[in-house]
Amino acid sequence: MFGAPKHFPGGGAVADLDWLAGLRVIEVTTGVAAPLTGRILAELGADVIKVESRAKLDVNRVRVPNAATAGIADEETLRLEGFGLLHEASASKRSIRLDLKNPRGKDLFLRLLDTADAFVQNFAPGWLERLGLSVGGLLDRNPRLIVVSATGYGQEGPLSSQRAYAPIMSSLAGIEGLIGYEDGDVVGASATALADLNCSFYGAYLALAALHGRTETGGGRHLDLSQTEACAALVGEAMIEYARAGKSPGPVGNATPRGDREVVPSADGGWVVIEGLAKDSDEYRDLLAAGRPREDLVSSLRARGIRATPVLSPDEVVADEGFRERGMFQQVEHPVLGPLTTSSIPWHLDGAVPRVRSSSPLFGHDTAAVMAELGLSPAEIATLETDKVLY
Template identity: 50%
Template sequence: MNAENLRAATPNIRDVDILDGVKVVEVTTAVSAPLIGRVLAELGAEVVKVESRAKVDVNRARVPRPTDPDGFPSHEAFQLLHEASASKQSVTLNMKTDRGKELFLELLADADVFIENFVPGWLDRLGLPIDYLRARFPRLVILSASGYGQTGPMRTQRSYAPVMTALAGIEGLIGYADGQVMGCSALALADLNCTFNGVFLVMAALAGREATGAGTHLDLSQIEAAATLAGEAFVEEQLQGARPGPRGNQDPDGTRWSVRRTVEDDTWVAARVVEPEPDSTPRPTREELLKRLRAKGIESACVASPQQVIADPRFRGRGYTQDIEHPHPAVGELTITSVPWRVEGAVPRVRRAAPMIGAGNTEILGRYADAAELAELEDQGVLK
């Protein structure tokens, strides 16, 4: 099903323009901060991702697979690239050059929001520290979304998803009640939590600017934000004086969950407070078990795989995923998830696939340099 047919079949997907006229510049990598830009873009903002071919976003640093056909643009096709950077424009700038730095500052002069998530200090090395940017662009909202924040002894360390959730106190809660801590949830909880904290912070700062006329600098630590996800454990240790640990399939109040296997291969049902059945009892199908449990008033649900979630008509019918066409014919159609909310009953439409690197150079940088200069800058490596 192509994007046009999907929109016709699901009329609650449409353009949302509550941020129409807002311009966002981002210098970001990976998932957490790029996804902030994508959400703002699908709320109507123009979002320009400033990149460099010398050091690409990690989601573009994908090596070709043996099955890739000749000419397949592997660095444009990684699924996370499109989950994090759909609906944007891309320009390439070598900010180690004087003209590249000038063009970057011209972009910021027209922007309302600047988002960055590299290790603190990178702007200082370019001679563009945050204090300088705030003085030069007093209405600019700047969001720095780093792993450890802009201050403190760990500020310059690199951050990865399992490290962040471990330091936030989350991994120590994962495991079986009668065993050791297992940890490693293998989910980018810190990244996604950072994303939506970042979106709300930017929206609040833009609203505040309407009243004061002044921008602000937002310092968002992914680890500190992730620690809020384990808030119950912090309170429990404070009140009881004992370190909380893994409980297996049990809520903090002692309520147990049972995960029961069905007759289908690798298919399970999760339910609250269900005694195990004797081994001699034939396993029911998933639907039979769900019907039986629900008839008894027992809260239960199937344990769904990601692919089952995507294929579930209840999710598709609400616009959980959208199909989009990539501009490169070798990539073709992509299916990505929508933002998880509605605006006046509508799911914000994914406006386009993640941009091919530098695809917006002519349109965006053409506002500040004519075609002849852009060609010259390309030859000089300024648009690297």
């Protein structure tokens, strides 16, 4: 079931997983929610094919790449390949170019879905219908197909047709309303795509459950995921408190159920989180007045039995021995950008993390190979390229 565990620079065992070997996932996605679902399935062993088109590029292929990549390749290549989130969301997959608005492209898409076990998509409801397709029609054609639809607000409801962006969804889900100083104004701006990320993992779990529940002749399912609802599930504790006490939840500053938590500066410009030490105590004032660097302050607090931890920046997380020993990060080689560090899927399975099989694929890199798998000849593929069906 596992390949032999391997150790990569920095520590941590990684293993090739074949749990989903033989399963094929077709993906028409953009952004993070749903692309990350596909990546999870790929690193569990599935063959995940990302269907893309110049007519409607993944948003992560049109964003301005990091300045650090300047000069590595031409501007167009960097625009398509250089944005970091593309590699986090779409590692370990294959990519093909296919214009679904072209009748021949749509026919090839349907033939591809005939070979699939799952179809993952996250465009607003109605896009399939505009192509003359529907989820029901796809399930009639392939009764064992698992369809995962991950959209901002679900397939139905008053917001279902609206565009979804991370801060809007976390605001509607109640997350932003909990961020701010105690008894003060809402500050919000958590600046993390919680709706996308939480929805992606739900999508993977549900896809696995649905795949397990199929029969030889049927059992296909349509899984309708709302990114906003997935995000709202993270504030369940506040909702329960409202139901119990009737008080509308709001910003609580640094308060925790066990007492106050303080985030304090250190002498070297860092920050430290302290729990269980009253800020009006002499001990608290003495510790801060001592002017210790961050690591010294943390060590001193822990020596006194006080819970304390440094606030790490993302680059410090990547370099942290604890995370590296656990295999939280892996290096992959990108054909244009060179070596890249990407986060692992955060699971340990029989003592190893799933290997990141590759960086995100170059745009359309596997088009000819996948078309050949459908039985097309080199001449037919060349004609489709010329006619911009494979576009």
